[in-house]
Amino acid sequence: MPRTILIVDDDPHIRQLLVFAFGKAGLDTVEAGDGEAALAAVRTQQPDLVVLDINMPRMDGLEVCRRLRAQGDVPIFFLSSRDDEIDRVLGIELGADDYVVKPFSPREVVARSMAILRRTAGKPPAVEKAVTLRHGELMLDPDAWTATWRDTSVSLTVTEFTILRTLVSMPARIFSRDMIIDRLHGPGFAITDRTIDSHVRNLRRKFAEAGCADIVETRAGVGYRLGNCTGAAP
Structure with missing residues (x-):
C-alpha cells in the first residue's frame, strides 16, 4: 500500500513543491499549514512520516515535535529555514530523524524521506523471524x-x-x-x-x-x- 506523508509548512508554495515531488515518487500526501492542523492530521490520517517546518507561527515545529513524541514514534523530518545549528540539533534531540536546511532540493527531501521509510519498514524475513x-x-x-x-x-x-x-x-x-x-x-x-x-x-x-x-x-x-x-x- 502507498505510504502517506504529512507535509507541514505555512508556505503553500513549499507544500505544493513537496506534494508534486512525493507524488512523482508514488507516495500519498496530506497537507497542514500550521502546527495545530498538523497534530489534528496525525490523529486522523495516521501518516507514515511527517515532514515538518521548524519556523511556523502560532505553534512552531519544535513544539509540534515535542507533542508528537509524547504521543508516539511517527518518523519526523525537519525543514529548517534558519541557518542555525542549535535549532537543528534541538530538533534531533527532541526526537526528529533527519533534517534539511532551506532552500532545499525537493528530490533530496524525497530521497531522505524514502530512506527513513525503508528503515521504518525494515526488511521482511525470508523464511523465519529475524534473530533477536x-x-x-x-x-x-x-x-x-x-x-x-x-x-x-x-x-x-x-x-x-x-x-x-x-x-x-x-x-x-x-x-x-x-x-x-x-x-x-x-x-x-x-x-x-x-x-x-x-x-x-x-x-x-x-x-x-x-x-x-x-x-x-x-x-x-x-x-x-x-x-x-x-x-x-x-
Missing part, C-alpha cells in the same frame, strides 16, 4: 523494532534504533561517526557529526531513565562502541 539481538541486559527485536533493557521497554525513534542495532551487531567494534552515517543513509550522505552525537545523547538519556547508564561508550577521537549494558555507570 542480545547484549548484557539489552534485547533488540529487529522485526518489531523494539528495544528492552531488563523488563523495561525503551521507546526509540527509527534513527535511534538503527544506530543501536548497528552497535549491537558488532559489540566489540568501534564505529566512527562516518560509519554510522553510512549505515543510516548510505555512503556519501552529508549530515554533520553533531547530528550523530545528538542521537547518541538521546539513546543514553532514554536508557539512563530506564536504569541503564552504560548503553554506549565514547572512544575519544574515534567514535562509539556498545557499552556493557549491565546498568553500571561507565
Whole structure:
C-alpha cells in the first residue's frame, strides 16, 4: 500500500513543491499549514512520516515535535529555514530523524524521506523471524523494532534504533561517526557529526531513565562502541 506523508509548512508554495515531488515518487500526501492542523492530521490520517517546518507561527515545529513524541514514534523530518545549528540539533534531540536546511532540493527531501521509510519498514524475513539481538541486559527485536533493557521497554525513534542495532551487531567494534552515517543513509550522505552525537545523547538519556547508564561508550577521537549494558555507570 502507498505510504502517506504529512507535509507541514505555512508556505503553500513549499507544500505544493513537496506534494508534486512525493507524488512523482508514488507516495500519498496530506497537507497542514500550521502546527495545530498538523497534530489534528496525525490523529486522523495516521501518516507514515511527517515532514515538518521548524519556523511556523502560532505553534512552531519544535513544539509540534515535542507533542508528537509524547504521543508516539511517527518518523519526523525537519525543514529548517534558519541557518542555525542549535535549532537543528534541538530538533534531533527532541526526537526528529533527519533534517534539511532551506532552500532545499525537493528530490533530496524525497530521497531522505524514502530512506527513513525503508528503515521504518525494515526488511521482511525470508523464511523465519529475524534473530533477536542480545547484549548484557539489552534485547533488540529487529522485526518489531523494539528495544528492552531488563523488563523495561525503551521507546526509540527509527534513527535511534538503527544506530543501536548497528552497535549491537558488532559489540566489540568501534564505529566512527562516518560509519554510522553510512549505515543510516548510505555512503556519501552529508549530515554533520553533531547530528550523530545528538542521537547518541538521546539513546543514553532514554536508557539512563530506564536504569541503564552504560548503553554506549565514547572512544575519544574515534567514535562509539556498545557499552556493557549491565546498568553500571561507565
